[in-house]
Amino acid sequence: MTPTLKDEELVYPRRVDANHDKLTPRLRQISECIWRELSNKEIAFELSLAEGTIKCFICQIFTRLRVRNRVGVALWWERNKDRLGEM
Numbered sequence: 001m002t003p004t005l006k007d008e009e010l011v012y013p014r015r016v017d018a019n020h021d022k023l024t025p026r027l028r029q030i031s032e033c034i035w036r037e038l039s040n041k042e043i044a045f046e047l048s049l050a051e052g053t054i055k056c057f058i059c060q061i062f063t064r065l066r067v068r069n070r071v072g073v074a075l076w077w078e079r080n081k082d083r084l085g086e087m
Helices: 007-011 017-022 025-035 040-047 051-065 070-085
Strands: none
Touching (some): 025 040
16 A cells, blocks of 8 residues: 555645755745745846746746745744744
8 A cells, every 4th residue: 555645735735944044045045035925037137137047946946945936835834824924
């Protein structure tokens, strides 16, 4: 029998207190832009970076936070924004 994931495990990130330490200041900045629902193009414009660079950064964020999509990043940011504001 193969273990299966519940639907919420595919979208909702587990709350791991140390995860915010895994993101560099730039990755935290981009994760906030994702939380604000900006597109890759809008993030690139706002941060004066190439859109391809933003895509690479977002892949790093997914890996470091162990989430599968932008919704997971936004939920992670929502849960941790108070702590992130202190950094």
